[in-house]
Amino acid sequence: MSDPGISIAVVDAKTPGNVGTIARAMKNFGLSDLYLVDPPELDPDGDAYGFAGQARTDLLPNAKTVSFDYLVENFHTVGTTATTNSDHRRHVRYPYKTPDELRDSLASVATETVVIFGRERVGLHNEELARLDEICSIPASDSYPVLNLGQAATVICYALSPLSIESTQQPDQIVRAPEADIEGLYAEFDRLLGQLGETDDRDRLMRLWRRLLGRAHPTKREVSSLRGVVRRSADRVEPPSRE
Amino acid sequence: MSDPGISIAVVDAKTPGNVGTIARAMKNFGLSDLYLVDPPELDPDGDAYGFAGQARTDLLPNAKTVSFDYLVENFHTVGTTATTNSDHRRHVRYPYKTPDELRDSLASVATETVVIFGRERVGLHNEELARLDEICSIPASDSYPVLNLGQAATVICYALSPLSIESTQQPDQIVRAPEADIEGLYAEFDRLLGQLGETDDRDRLMRLWRRLLGRAHPTKREVSSLRGVVRRSADRVEPPSRE
Structure with a gap:
């Protein structure tokens, strides 16, 4: 599909390299609209552009710097977090969807959705998550569930890619002989x-x-x-x- | 499960940061055995350890440097590539499995499997792929299907994680009210x-x-x-x- 209606936003990232990694993953998986809230400086000769691969020519320079309010007011918002609540009485980080569940639910809804990633180490604050419509969390090892920001975004772009990629680089799969x-x-x-x-x-x-x-x-x-x-x-x- | 029988190998990586990224993804997704063929120097104060997160204390220092022959001789081998053959008459990069198909097929087989990633830019050479048992390729946008090495490994570790993670950090999902x-x-x-x-x-x-x-x-x-x-x-x- 040409317009999957899915954008990515990054709030208060500190490391330009992570922004570049996210831009590359987006382009690899058919997404194009990147929003940045309080971004670090993105030097054209620095890590953001260095890590962006071919996204350095279009997706990254076209990223829009906006406010958190702008995201809340204009999109169906999905906050991402590694730390979900273990207690269903608290709703800030619960219930959550896994990336696959998010993909399946978005497949049947016409909406403009933005998936929002937080800052390195601490992610999105509770006050930010409380303003968002849904929570998405990547299931990972309970002994070390915290992914690097760029890697988390890569996984979610991959998981959502059936919604955003019209045609892949892959030829048809095996055709069984007559x-x-x-x-x-x-x-x-x-x-x-x-x-x-x-x-x-x-x-x-x-x-x-x-x-x-x-x-x-x-x-x-x-x-x-x-x-x-x-x-x-x-x-x-x-x-x-x-x- | 405690022993998923899945290892990761990286052949001739040039960038220590990618090795660290792979180590972190492995630890996030419940894998522990990393093999390196012709690795770059991994300085304890450099990018490999810097990008490895908590994998810097165990998984990365325990990585084994081996030969390509060692992998072929000791494992069921899965080569990864962004570029599949578009022509089914050529078998070096075809047929391939997607990461989800690889997970599903490995779920029902008792074997020691190693998933092998190639060097940055050129990946695994045809002569290397020809010696491996299976091919795995990540479906991505046909306009830019080539993932960064670390990001590709992250996606595949994530896709295989249902085989390797015994328990995630996530609490039970929604229990519908009576x-x-x-x-x-x-x-x-x-x-x-x-x-x-x-x-x-x-x-x-x-x-x-x-x-x-x-x-x-x-x-x-x-x-x-x-x-x-x-x-x-x-x-x-x-x-x-x-x-």
């Missing part, structure tokens, strides 16, 4: 077993071969290549002598 | 509408209220709090005069 081709390969393999003199074990080996290839979803090209190998093998194996 | 409590809230709301003199629109408003709360999955605490507000409102609204 079943007739696969059966033809099985037949050649069975013939090879016959040529090899297998009798008692032939059925078991056929099942094993069928299971192995079956779950690999072989492509037409794979099947025809393998079929050639098996056929040539069967042709060239001497049949067992009948002594 | 239906009887929710019905009680609806009854109070209906009483309030009565007190407000609603007649023609009362059914429609009730349906609207039920739909709105229904899809929000209110918690017990939310329901009881709202119920109190609605009850107090109904109690204090003067009934319509019968003039």
